[in-house]
Amino acid sequence: MSQTGSPPRAIPRDSLASRLIQGIAGLADRPMAWIQHAVGGRGMAYVFLGPNILFFGLFVFLPIGINMAMSLTGGTNLFLSERPFIGGDHYRSLMQCGSYLDPASCREDHFWKGVSNTLKFTLFQMVAMVGTALVTALVLNRKIRGRGFFRAVYFFPVLLSPVVVALIWKWILQRDGLLNGAITLAGGEKILFFVEPGWAMFWAVFVSVWAHMGFYTLILLAGLQAIPADLYEAAEMDGTKPMRVLTRITLPLLWPNLVVVLVLVLIKAVQTFDEVFVLTGGGPGTATLMVVQYIYETAFANQVQNFGLAAAASMLLGSVLFALTMLQLWIARRKAA
Amino acid sequence: MNRVASLLRQTRRPGRLGWTDILSYAYLALGVVLMFGPVLWLVLSSLKTPAALLEFPPSFLPLTQKTISVPGHAQPLELHRVRLPDGSVKELAQVRRIGIQATMIDPANPAAPAIRVPIEAREPIREVAFAWSNYTEPLKQFAFGRYFANSLVVTIAATIITLLINSMAAYALAIYEFRGKNAALLMVIGTLMIPITIVLVPVFLVVTQLGLNNSLWAVILPGAATPTGVFLLRQYMLTLPRDLIEAARMDKASEWQIYSRIVMPLTLPALAVLAIFSIMWRWNEFLWPLAVLTKSEVYTLQIGLNAFQGELQTQWHYLLAMTVMTLAPVALVFVFLQRFITTGIANTGMK
Numbered sequence: 001m002s003q004t005g006s007p008p009r010a011i012p013r014d015s016l017a018s019r020l021i022q023g024i025a026g027l028a029d030r031p032m033a034w035i036q037h038a039v040g041g042r043g044m045a046y047v048f049l050g051p052n053i054l055f056f057g058l059f060v061f062l063p064i065g066i067n068m069a070m071s072l073t074g075g076t077n078l079f080l081s082e083r084p085f086i087g088g089d090h091y092r093s094l095m096q097c098g099s100y101l102d103p104a105s106c107r108e109d110h111f112w113k114g115v116s117n118t119l120k121f122t123l124f125q126m127v128a129m130v131g132t133a134l135v136t137a138l139v140l141n142r143k144i145r146g147r148g149f150f151r152a153v154y155f156f157p158v159l160l161s162p163v164v165v166a167l168i169w170k171w172i173l174q175r176d177g178l179l180n181g182a183i184t185l186a187g188g189e190k191i192l193f194f195v196e197p198g199w200a201m202f203w204a205v206f207v208s209v210w211a212h213m214g215f216y217t218l219i220l221l222a223g224l225q226a227i228p229a230d231l232y233e234a235a236e237m238d239g240t241k242p243m244r245v246l247t248r249i250t251l252p253l254l255w256p257n258l259v260v261v262l263v264l265v266l267i268k269a270v271q272t273f274d275e276v277f278v279l280t281g282g283g284p285g286t287a288t289l290m291v292v293q294y295i296y297e298t299a300f301a302n303q304v305q306n307f308g309l310a311a312a313a314s315m316l317l318g319s320v321l322f323a324l325t326m327l328q329l330w331i332a333r334r335k336a337a
Numbered sequence: 338m339n340r341v342a343s344l345l346r347q348t349r350r351p352g353r354l355g356w357t358d359i360l361s362y363a364y365l366a367l368g369v370v371l372m373f374g375p376v377l378w379l380v381l382s383s384l385k386t387p388a389a390l391l392e393f394p395p396s397f398l399p400l401t402q403k404t405i406s407v408p409g410h411a412q413p414l415e416l417h418r419v420r421l422p423d424g425s426v427k428e429l430a431q432v433r434r435i436g437i438q439a440t441m442i443d444p445a446n447p448a449a450p451a452i453r454v455p456i457e458a459r460e461p462i463r464e465v466a467f468a469w470s471n472y473t474e475p476l477k478q479f480a481f482g483r484y485f486a487n488s489l490v491v492t493i494a495a496t497i498i499t500l501l502i503n504s505m506a507a508y509a510l511a512i513y514e515f516r517g518k519n520a521a522l523l524m525v526i527g528t529l530m531i532p533i534t535i536v537l538v539p540v541f542l543v544v545t546q547l548g549l550n551n552s553l554w555a556v557i558l559p560g561a562a563t564p565t566g567v568f569l570l571r572q573y574m575l576t577l578p579r580d581l582i583e584a585a586r587m588d589k590a591s592e593w594q595i596y597s598r599i600v601m602p603l604t605l606p607a608l609a610v611l612a613i614f615s616i617m618w619r620w621n622e623f624l625w626p627l628a629v630l631t632k633s634e635v636y637t638l639q640i641g642l643n644a645f646q647g648e649l650q651t652q653w654h655y656l657l658a659m660t661v662m663t664l665a666p667v668a669l670v671f672v673f674l675q676r677f678i679t680t681g682i683a684n685t686g687m688k
Contacts, residue, residue, distance in 0.1 A: 046509075058543060066543070067538060159621075176393040310537070318531070318535040
């Protein structure tokens with residue numbers, strides 16, 4: 001969260017953006033002066049803070065409370081006053097399982113299928129994402145011609161929308177798509193990537209790594225460039241083997257950034273929805289159904305909208321995220337100390 | 338392993354390329370193919386006719402059958418390269434085809450009697466042709482234009498609101514000392530932990546209670562206050578010289594004037610970074626609009642595109658063109674602001 005490096009160049013004061021701000025701000029001068037007259041100069045702090053906090057309250061904190069209440073009430077009505085209190089029934093039915101290792105034995109089999117898919121996805125994705133981002137950052141950190149260009153190449157998919165990313169790959173991977181064309185030309189058989197569960201999961205991971213690795217590469221690259229160059233010069237003078245330089249200088253000094261990236265990837269992976277949903281629709285069957293998709297469908301897409309059950313499931317997901325974010329903050333503090 | 342290691346930490350020696358450099362460039366070249374290839378393929382495919390899209394294995398460039406207008410025939414005829422029984426090869430136009438026999442005429446001499454050839458003896462002549470109608474038709478046939486406009490409204494309105502309320506909050510948290518400041522800071526951190534995925538249902542309830550269902554405000558408002566924005570701007574404002582503010586207070590400037598005339602212009606670089614982030618977030622937002630927008634008049638581009646991919650399974654030519662049109666604004670932003678975006682992310686560690 002902290003600003004490293006020098007702040008970007010200031011924009012000239014007479015720029016268009018600057019003049020625009022001044023013009024619009026002028027309109028509020030009068031009313032704001034009255035308010036300041038009423039609350040005093042120090043009271044203005046609350047006036048400035050107010051709108052943002054109001055939004056947070058209305059769309060973040062109040063909803064957390066409502067979510068709790070929703071998860072403890074039943075029925076299909078959205079409004080809390082119309083919902084009967086049922087205690088922990090939703091949680092009980094979510095947790096009711098013959099064996100937690102076998103989603104099919106659970107009462108809410110789709111929820112547990114989602115949990116197991118999300119775990120699988122998270123594990124594969126973390127390894128693939130951090131691995132490729134690290135290698136790419138290390139390569140980009142070398143003295144390479146056209147580094148800016150290559151960095152941009154790896155980064156640009158980050159800006160694409162999940163729907164666009166999913167459609168690009170869906171087109172390539174479809175039955176008569178580019179990849180199957182290449183496989184056929186090489187003498188192979190067409191593969192129905194979205195019909196075979198293993199392939200569907202593989203491409204779900206692949207596509208999400210393709211779309212987001214540039215972002216993590218950028219963070220790792222910033223970390224690599226912060227390593228003092230004289231360390232490498234000293235190592236070169238001593239004739240240290242490159243492998244040793246990597247394991248004794250680069251990786252240990254990059255370690256804090258690597259941990260940050262790992263936790264960030266973890267937090268994002270647990271909430272995976274967009275790309276996979278558009279790419280596979282959770283299929284074949286439920287082979288790539290993630291927890292968030294279960295929540296979305298339970299509340300909004302199914303014939304009977306079970307808001308209570310969805311709220312209960314999101315409370316469980318929320319507690320996992322809470323734990324992960326605490327871990328992240330703890331690591332960030334240790335890094336700062 | 339040694340290979341990998343040396344690849345990782347050797348520098349280019351002048352005049353001589355080490356094999357580790359070659360390996361690096363090979364990796365980067367592979368990256369270019371893997372990252373750009375799919376997008377290039379999308380763009381090329383989006384310019385193909387439906388017939389060309391059905392071809393397997395697919396051709397690289399958008400190719401179509403070359404046709405020719407022959408007097409005496411109402412429709413243009415397909416042009417083929419035909420090997421005649423005497424061994425000569427000639428370009429002929431196909432009048433009709435029945436089973437494995439094709440009836441061909443010479444376009445240069447349409448009056449001459451038609452020739453019958455087996456279809457294996459003829460090879461279609463094709464030319465590169467771009468099917469621009471893939472782009473123009475969706476604008477007429479589907480509500481693509483409306484979705485585009487909706488996305489534009491959401492992105493612009495949300496970004497303006499975000500910049501305003503986030504910068505005001507950041508100003509309060511950076512400049513003032515007041516009771517409850519720590520609680521407010523803690524609240525901002527707290528919201529970091531609660532993404533929309535966790536509160537889909539209750540935010541839907543709040544939005545419904547506010548009577549915003551199926552309006553664009555339902556998409557604009559819930560995400561307008563961003564914790565990342567508050568942090569980014571506050572961090573930047575903390576670096577501004579305090580004397581400036583004190584001097585303005587001496588000159589009897591109101592607090593609002595100090596915020597809007599002195600602090601905001603100085604914070605422009607950080608505001609620009611937040612604006613770019615916000616535009617990216619809003620243009621690409623998917624899960625929340627998907628949950629809250631049920632009427633197609635208020636669909637944003639992403640939701641519309643997702644709906645099309647369900648409905649238009651057999652009309653990939655339109656779907657691909659619409660995907661390109663959705664991607665285009667982002668691509669433009671990237672081309673012009675690439676450096677700005679990447680340094681912004683490297684400096685803040687956020688996206």
